[in-house]
Amino acid sequence: MIIVGETNQVRENVNDLSERGNAQSHGANVGLIGDKITIRGGRPLVGRIEVKGAKNLVTKAMVAALLGETPSILRDVPNISDVRIVRGLLEAHGVKVTEGDEPGSLQLDPVDVESAHYADIDAHAGSSRIPILFCGPLLHRLGEAFIPELGGCRIGDRPIDYHLEVLRKFGAVVEKQPDGIRMSAPNGLKGTKVELPYPSVGATEQVLLTAVRAEGITELKNAAIEPEIMDLINILQKMGAIITVDTDRVIRIEGVESLQGYQHRALFDRNEAASWAAAALATDGDIFVGGAKQAEMLTFLNVFRKVGGAFDIHDDGIRFYHPGGDLKPVIIETDVHPGFMTDWQQPLVIALTHAHGVSIVHETVYEQRFGFVDALVEMGATIQIHRECLGGHPCRFGQRNFNHSAVIAGPTKLVGADIEVPDLRGGFSHLIAALTAEGTSTVSNVGIISRGYENFITKLRLLGADFDLEG
Template sequence: MAADTITITGGTPLNGSVRVRGAKNLVTKAMVAALLGETPSTLRDVPKISDVRVVRGLLGAHGVKITDGDEDGELILDPSAVESAHFAEINAHAGSSRIPILFCGPLLHRLGEAFIPDLGGCRIGDRPIDFHLDVLRQFGAIVEKLPSGIRLSAPQRLRGTKVELPYPSVGATEQVLLTAVRAQGTTELRGAAIEPEIMDLINILQKMGAVISVDTDRVIRIEGVDRLEGYTHRALFDRNEAASWAAAALATEGDIFVAGAKQAEMGTFLNVFRKVGGVFEIQDDGIRFRHPGTPLNPVIIETDVHPGFMTDWQQPLVVALTKATGVSIVHETVYEQRFGFVDALIEMGATIQVHRECLGSQACRFGQRNFQHSAVISGPSALRAADIAVPDLRGGFSHVVAALSAEGASRVSNVGIISRGYENFFEKLTALGANFTLEA
């Protein structure tokens, strides 16, 4: 994005159509998976977002040739000339992304070594890489911590192992999958994440020649193979972006058709959307989300791993809940510091209290640990314009939606971070009739 600050004049409902493409949380991992193949891979429905540009740069630094296909959003990834990359190149391309940690398994298989710079990402809670490193050690990797980062090596072929996750972490599950598929022997992963993006990554790896079984009790077994081929795959749609636009329709009293969204992966969100009072229509090519034209209802939400209510869904929805008549409760159980974005909403006139106690149906792992992870939202509140700074990806989208639903002109800075996960964000706002201007 050329501009990093926008001025938004609120009060206009968002009406129109937007299209969502491949999920940010799948596409970037699918690109990394191409490193494992001996032949080129073709990935379709790739969005033009900054996280994709980061991974494209990292793959290029490691010798992967990437070209655009004939179809819009199609990438062809050729890993035939994979090579080690210099620390400086990795640092230059990685930026604040945490993706480099997932390069380790594939690079250890292809080159026998890998490097990781200091890792960043949205500041929404603790995302330690120590568990990733411990898992890689179990596979047989040697880990050396250097002043500039971490070097990993594999003098011998990595071997299968047994891993039990203390929490169904998506990142840790991806790490095991990308490492185990070419390790010698069988790997058993207990307590695995089973999000739709994880299942789509498994689909990709199976297309490449992997042998992976998923049990009903969150146990995944991977039988290592000697060789994997390239894949051809159309990425799963981005259900996080779809839910964000749905929440925007509620908050601005609008009507938005989200092309590319599908019911199966959004069932839990759709139930909550309906409880709030929102109206949706399932169509063959997408889902229409609209405000009911009557007061919204308060709800109690508890975020959880799949098939629960996604943590990435709660932030945009909180803005809509400030418009509901009554008291809503959101209990965040996935990330311990995800309510930093509500400070700006309070400044804009929202009545939100954040608590350390678990206000959900049961105590979570953050209880009694001094993390403010439960929010009480009282409404309806008439939001007013303010000058606010975007804190993270989903919080940033939420701030923009709050400004669109507020009275007056708001100045929102650091909006560039939104490009990490929302393709053509400003163009989509324009298509929906948003009233805003970009600062040069």
């Protein structure tokens, strides 16, 4: 719930910059873990960048290839570390992963799938939660699966209990061991009925990837229906799955005996697009985000306009810019789709520090997503964090002592500071803060940002940011 002129010369300059940047874009994020960026703020970000497939879809689509009996081709795959993690896990299980028929595409051949060694799984999976989604497909293919301890951003409780309970319902035997969790399916997997207490994206993906080859019919109630979920359903249907989606968050899957490979161009990354949009607004900039689409960003675009930002919809992307004048405060409550995404609020908070008045952000998806605010306060922002549910209806975090509401008073002027990146979206928000601040900021541990932002160093250069990268 939410309460509350591009010139030809610019396009020519941006296109020229894009062509010069493409030569150095591949692998630009590799090796950034622990590295620092020294940013001299105060410059508007101006230019054009491109976004590829969504992190939250591409990695799951790669896992889905395990279910096929023939190779799959996935296009618009971003060069991010989460993709490299999944690729390593697939290769550890015998999947042959090669470059596809065009730049940014992968061919995934699962013909020789085999059990992986613990050391190989652990080496690749340490910083990601994606291995839990391997379980259903591996149980179908091999009759067994193993996952080590899981990582991911520390933004709140992300229990795998949903996943384990779902797999048990399908008939999996789950054994917790000192080195991780081992699973088997001695009698195969059977369709079942699942009702989620919360429309979890990860649990919905687990059900889909497990049910498509389970014997019988699976009914999932209170399912997540994010665009990335719907695109995963599109992929599974291409493979031969039978899936229906009702308007009341009920998904029904009729299991089939076998699936084939797919060819698919991934949905664009709406989270990355929104992050660059927020950067344009906060820096008084003008950024054309190539590949962004209106339909999947409808809710974000409404809020962006309410704050005072402007945008132009084009066939090949969306131009986001600050049109001049004062930014306006808003009250936002994050929610599952079609609500305002939790991944959108952190970058937008930086722009809200420039708004004239008091804004409220009520976080209802992750209970610890305001850890990035401490650095902003150090930089001069006026932000207070509260345990109460502010700005909307009471949520599941109310009365549980979680600091999940933020009050942002503005406008405030940010000043340079030394910052350490806490998580993916918070880290990008810190970059935006440093870009808007007076003086020099040093942002460390920026490698986390490469989990979800392809070649963000090159993109910052293309947009005219003033910074140095330190190894």
